[in-house]
Each structure stands twice: as structure tokens, then as C-alpha cells.
Amino acid sequence: MELPSSHDIHRLTVEEFDTTKLLAHAAKQSRERKYNEFMIVDIDSHHYESDHLSEIYEYIDAPVIKQFGKAFQQTMGRPMFPQRGNDQEMGGRITRSAVRRMEKSKHKDGGKHDTELALRWMNAMGVDYTCLFPTPMLSFGLHPQVEVEVALSRAYNRWLCERVLASEPRLISLLYLPFNDPDECYKTVMEFGDKKGVVGFLVTGVRYNPVHDNEYMKTYALIEEMGKPLAFHAAYNWQSKYMEQMNRFISVHALGFPYYNILHMTNLVINGIFERFPKLRTMWIEGGVAWIPFLMQRLDNEYMMRQSEAPLLKRLPSDYMAEQFYATQPLELTKNRKLLEATFDAIKAETQLCFSTDYPHWDFDLPSTVYDLPFLSEQAKRNILGGNAQKLFGLKPWQHDKAGKPLYAG
Numbered sequence: 001m002e003l004p005s006s007h008d009i010h011r012l013t014v015e016e017f018d019t020t021k022l023l024a025h026a027a028k029q030s031r032e033r034k035y036n037e038f039m040i041v042d043i044d045s046h047h048y049e050s051d052h053l054s055e056i057y058e059y060i061d062a063p064v065i066k067q068f069g070k071a072f073q074q075t076m077g078r079p080m081f082p083q084r085g086n087d088q089e090m091g092g093r094i095t096r097s098a099v100r101r102m103e104k105s106k107h108k109d110g111g112k113h114d115t116e117l118a119l120r121w122m123n124a125m126g127v128d129y130t131c132l133f134p135t136p137m138l139s140f141g142l143h144p145q146v147e148v149e150v151a152l153s154r155a156y157n158r159w160l161c162e163r164v165l166a167s168e169p170r171l172i173s174l175l176y177l178p179f180n181d182p183d184e185c186y187k188t189v190m191e192f193g194d195k196k197g198v199v200g201f202l203v204t205g206v207r208y209n210p211v212h213d214n215e216y217m218k219t220y221a222l223i224e225e226m227g228k229p230l231a232f233h234a235a236y237n238w239q240s241k242y243m244e245q246m247n248r249f250i251s252v253h254a255l256g257f258p259y260y261n262i263l264h265m266t267n268l269v270i271n272g273i274f275e276r277f278p279k280l281r282t283m284w285i286e287g288g289v290a291w292i293p294f295l296m297q298r299l300d301n302e303y304m305m306r307q308s309e310a311p312l313l314k315r316l317p318s319d320y321m322a323e324q325f326y327a328t329q330p331l332e333l334t335k336n337r338k339l340l341e342a343t344f345d346a347i348k349a350e351t352q353l354c355f356s357t358d359y360p361h362w363d364f365d366l367p368s369t370v371y372d373l374p375f376l377s378e379q380a381k382r383n384i385l386g387g388n389a390q391k392l393f394g395l396k397p398w399q400h401d402k403a404g405k406p407l408y409a410g
Contacts, residue, residue: 017102017103017104018103018104019103019117019120019121019124020120020123020124023121023124023125024124026124026125026126026366027123027124027125027126029126029366029367029368030124030125030126030367030410031410033126033367033368033371033410034410035125035126035367035408035409035410036126036407036408036409036410037408037410038382038385038386038387038408039128039129039385039386039387039390039395039397039406039408040125040126040127040128040129040355040367040385040386040408040409040410041127041128041129041130041131041354041355041385041386041389041390041393041395042122042125042127042129042130042131042355042356042357042359043130043131043283043285043327043354043355043356043389044131044133044233044285044286044327044329044356044357044358045118045130045131045132045133045356045357045358045359045360046132046133046134046135046358046359046360046361047114047117047118047132047133047134047135048134048135048136049134049135049136049137049156050135050136051110051114052110052111052113052114052159053069053073054070054073055109055110055111055159055163056110056152056155056156056159057069057070057073057155058155059154059155059156059158059159060151060152060154060155061151061154061155062147062151065147065148065151065152066151069152103117105117109163110159110163111159111160111162111163111164111167112163112167114132114164115164115167115168115171118130118132118168118171119168119170121359121360122170122409123409125357125359125366125367125409126367126408126409126410127357127367127409128170128386128397128398128408128409129170129171129172129386129389129393129395129398130170130171130172130357130359131172131173131174131199131356131393132160132164132171132172132173133173133174133202133233134156134176137152137153137156137176137204138204138205138206138233138235139204139206139235139237140152140153140176140204141179141180141204141205141206141207141208141209142206142207142237143180146178146180146181149178149180149181150178150180150181150184153176153177153178153188154178154184154188156176157175157176157188157192160173160175161175161192161195161196161197161198164197165195165196165197165198166195166196166197168197169197169398170398170409171197172197172198172199172393172395173197173198173199173202174198174199174200174201174202174229174231174283175188175192175195175198175200175201175202176188176201176202176204177189177201177202177203177219179203179204179207179209179216180207180209182213182215182216182219183215185216185219186218186219186222188201189201189219189222189223189226190222193222193226193228198228199228199229199392199393199394199395200223200228200229200230200231200283200393201223201228201229201230201231202230202231202232202233203230203231203232203233203264204233204235205232205233205234205235205260205261205263205264206234206235206236206237206260210267211264211267211268211273212267212268212270212271212273217276220273220276220277220280221277223280224277224279224280227279229281229282229283229325229392229393230280230281230282230283231282231283231284231285232260232261232264232265232282232283232284232285233285233286234256234257234258234259234260234261234284234285234286234287235256235257235260235286236252236253236256236257237256238252238256240256242259243255243256257286257287257288258287258288258290258291260287261284261287261291262287262291262295265284265295265321265324266295266299268282269299269313269317269320269321270299270303270309270310270313270317271310271312272310272311272312272313274320274323274324275312275313275314275320276312281323281324281325281392282324282325283324283325283326283327283354283392284324284325284326284327285327285329285356286327286329286330286356286358287327288328288329288330288331288332289326289328289331289332289343289344289347289349289353290332290334290343292321292326292343292346292347293342293343293346293347295321296317296318296321296322296346297318299316299317299318299321300316300317300318303316303317304316318346321347322346322347322348322352323352324352325352325353325354325388325392326347326352326353326354327353327354327355327356328353328354328355328356328365328369328370328384329355329356329357329358329363329364329365330358330363330365331365331369331370333369337374337375340373341375344375344376349380349384350377350379350380350383350384351383351388352388353384353388354384354388354389354392355367355370355384355385355386355389367385370384370385371385
């Protein structure tokens with residue numbers, strides 16, 4: 001389907017911004033590949049919480065922070081968290097994020113509006129469940145006021161649970177942890193751990209907290225006890241001293257996302273967190289997969305020469321990494337197919353890799369990104385596209401026919 005250029009955006013009517021139409025090719029793929037025969041779980045998609053701040057601010061308990069947020073929104077027209085700018089806008093293309101406000105919905109309520117739009121693209125792609133994340137808040141870990149991150153993240157979690165997850169079983173989430181405050185992280189897990197649709201918890205990767213700090217151990221222990229995963233969602237930070245050296249967004253995008261996953265994974269592995277919490281399952285999101293075998297090799301090599309600096313480890317670092325879970329997007333479809341196949345083998349993709357779209361961002365992946373890989377067996381495709389996440393999150397088919405047979409979205 002040929003999309004209009006950015007110069008044509010102002011001429012398009014609201015009716016033309018229809019997710020179903022924009023994803024017509026994806027729907028065709030879904031029918032051709034018979035996605036309706038098995039479950040597809042997307043473990044990373046996004047909405048824009050900044051569209052519904054007036055609703056979210058009502059959930060803030062601290063009156064001063066609530067008033068500050070409302071006033072900032074009314075006078076400045078912006079949320080009270082760091083902005084990443086328009087680095088990701090793509091000239092000559094319509095990006096779903098840029099025009100999302102123009103798409104019609106039956107609902108004025110922000111939660112119902114986002115639910116309706118999510119179900120449209122899910123049905124088009126053949127996705128049964130999606131794990132919904134915020135977008136601007138991915139950089140909220142850089143906020144200079146810890147109490148603001150705590151207040152707004154709690155308000156967002158409450159809004160998401162009450163206005164979205166409680167009413168739509170196909171939408172799930174790994175809830176935002178206010179990681180700048182370890183005690184509040186623990187309280188968040190305690191408060192929201194049993195809420196409908198909450199399948200685990202999330203650390204946004206763009207931050208400076210040492211994830212191996214002893215202050216987080218009680219939170220890790222609680223999440224492990226609950227049997228739910230802890231996810232790390234990467235993003236980029238062009239204001240980082242490391243990234244400021246680059247003059248093109250393509251460079252920052254290529255290195256920024258895997259950088260934060262590499263950093264946090266290294267600290268967890270070398271400091272023996274997976275040895276201390278052997279049943280704690282972690283999920284690594286939006287960094288692709290190419291970084292994983294690289295880090296396995298680097299850490300194993302260093303460990304063999306300096307084992308005394310990682311005294312808690314009883315196995316090679318790569319052994320611990322191979323037991324974690326990883327998201328596909330953005331899957332690096334290199335022309336060297338053997339390299340991609342070796343990567344899948346190294347990370348035990350058939351049991352540890354989970355499909356993600358990252359929709360509606362400009363670089364999102366369709367299920368065909370995985371389904372069309374020639375070196376995967378049919379069972380491996382189904383595991384990666386849904387089976388692995390289904391087991392990890394404890395999901396069941398969301399609908400059955402009269403005979404009790406599961407119905408899938410495709």
C-alpha cells in the first residue's frame with residue numbers, strides 16, 4: 001500500500017487516518033500465513049500517555065505535584081517530563097505516532113480511546129495480546145526530581161490499570177517501576193502485583209541507577225516470589241556524553257538502544273543477581289538481538305581471566321544470559337543469514353525469544369519478520385511469536401468458540 005508523503009499530510013481528511021487501511025498489507029499477510037491457527041503475543045507496543053495527561057494527573061496524590069503538572073500542561077502545552085524532541089520523525093513518510101490524534105474513535109475517555117485503536121492494529125496484524133507501554137515516560141528516569149517520577153509513575157499505573165487493563169483482557173502490561181526510589185519500587189510491586197492485566201514490572205533503561213545496588217534486592221525478591229518477570233526497556237539518550245559525539249540520529253539509534261541493555265545486563269550478571277535470585281526471570285526489550293552474543297562472548301572471556309572479581313558466579317556469564325528472555329524488535333535482518341541463525345542459536349531463541357512489534361513507532365516489525373525466517377521450524381516460529389510469552393506471562397486464549405476451541409485474532 002503506497003502511503004502519502006509528509007507534504008500531503010495537511011490535505012488528508014480524518015477518515016483517511018484509519019489504522020485498518022494503513023495496515024491492509026499486514027492483514028493480508030495474516031490471512032496468508034494463517035495466524036488464526038495459533039496465538040501471537042506482542043510483548044512491546046506503545047501508546048502515548050502524553051495524550052491523556054489531564055486524566056492521569058487526576059490520579060496524583062501529592063497536591064503540589066498535581067497542581068504543577070496541570071499548570072505546566074495548561075501554560076506550556078507540554079508534560080512535566082523530559083522531551084526527546086523529534087529525532088525519530090521520518091521525512092517523506094507518515095509515521096503512526098505523528099498522526100495518531102487524527103484517527104477517529106468512538107470514545108472520548110483516554111483509556112477507551114487507546115484500547116479501541118490498539119485493537120484495530122492488533123486485529124489487522126493477527127496479534128492476540130499486546131503488552132502496552134508508555135512512550136515519553138521511557139526517558140522519565142532522567143527527571144531531576146525523584147518525587148515527581150514517583151508521583152507521576154504511580155498515577156500512570158493507576159490510570160492504566162483502571163482505565164485500560166481492567167476492561168480489555170487482550171491488553172496487558174509490565175508496570176513502570178519508579179526506579180530512582182528503591183522503596184517506592186517495592187511499594188509499587190506490592191500495590192499493583194495482583195491487578196488485572198499486570199504480567200510483570202518494568203525498568204526504563206535510560207537512567208543512571210546501578211541495578212545491582214542492594215537497595216533493590218527486596219524488590220527483586222518480591223517479584224521473584226510473585227513469579228512474574230522483570231523487564232528492561234531500552235531507549236536512547238542523545239544528551240549522554242557518549243552519544244553527544246555522534247552527529248546523526250541513525251548512529252544514536254543504532255547504538256543507544258543496545259547500550260543500555262548491555263550496561264544493565266552486565267551489572268546484573270557480574271554482581272551475581274541471577275545467582276542470588278535463580279527464579280527471577282528478566283526480559284530485555286527493544287535492543288534487537290545482535291548485542292546478546294557479543295556480550296556473552298565478552299563477559300565469558302573477561303570472567304575466565306578475572307574470576308575473583310565475580311565471586312558469586314558459579315557458571316559462565318553466558319549461561320545466566322541464556323536463561324533470560326529477549327524481545328525480537330528491531331530484528332536485525334542482516335544479509336548474512338548464517339550470522340542471524342547463529343545468534344538465534346546462541347540465545348536459545350526457540351524457548352527464550354519473544355516477538356514484539358514496537359508499534360506504532362516508525363521501525364515497527366510485523367509477525368512476518370519472524371514467520372518468514374527460513375531456518376526456523378514451524379514450532380519455533382509459533383514459540384517465538386506467542387508460545388514463549390504465553391508461558392512467561394501465564395496467558396490463556398482470550399476467546400473460544402461454542403465447541404471450546406480457542407479462537408485467535410488472525
